[in-house]
Amino acid sequence: MSVNILAVGDVSGEGALDFLCAKLRPLKNHYGIDLTVVNAENASVNGILPRQADAVLAAGADVITLGNHAFGKRPILPYLDECRYILRPANLSPLTPGRGWTDLETRFGTVRIVDLIGRCGMEFGPDNPFTAVERILKDERPAVTLVDFHAEATSEKLAMAYMLDGRVSALWGTHTHVQTSDARVLPGGTGYITDLGMTGPVESVIGIRPDQSVALFRGDPDRHPFESAPGPWKIEGAVFAVDEATGLCSAAEAIRITA
DSSP states (O other): OEEEEEEEOEEBSHHHHHHHHHHHHHHHHHHTOSEEEEEOTBTTSSSOOHHHHHHHHHHTOSEEEOOTTTTSSTTHHHHHHHOTTEEOOTTSOTTSSSOSEEEEEETTEEEEEEEEEOOTTOSSOOOOHHHHHHHHHSSOOOSEEEEEEEOSOHHHHHHHHHHHBTTBSEEEEESSOOOOSOOEEOTTSOEEESOOOEEEESSSBTTBOHHHHHHHHHTOSSOOOOOBOOOOEEEEEEEEEEETTTOOEEEEEEEEEEO
16 A cells, blocks of 8 residues: 655745645645655744744644754754654764654554755764664664655765665655755665755745845845745645555655745
């Protein structure tokens, strides 16, 4: 029997969060979704607050994943320890709060969800994600295993996907906020897309007001803190059809809805 997994790209800003909350359940109903994972590390532009995490879960997400802005808002730190439905990257320092993977009990059995962060182009030095995921997967694991790889380099994401092909049900990339056109099933049966894209304002530079991004790249010294661009809004992500017995993916489809 096949189950449908929805992965939603980085939620960027309060307006995007409101749009997600309004549209997620209809989106799940339309695609017959059985489990939903939402990357929401930019709900506060740089980080996420506990009330925002609660809103994402209440809207219909089963698990929230984070990335390089996981600790951008200090109030989230105790929340990461308290809530097992939000993940920070597993290959960060063991001194950081929270967890990097979880086994979720569902009506179709146990599902393992793993959050990883890449090292190419990042501003800090996490542990090697390739060796970290080997440690997570070395023991007996559920048939359905999902990976959010929050990384800058397309090559790093694709290399990870080939290494795990046939060993995980689906692996998707996050972080760049630009949806790629390569949603597919790899030869070994792993569903893949290099980047889910973004849940955020359509007319923006990866969620930020275009004039602010232009000022950054022009070298304007009198810049203001980044602000989310206004709507209209979009939700981008991917749907993976996974056999619950074998854990292999039979179909992968990129999706986008707009206001």
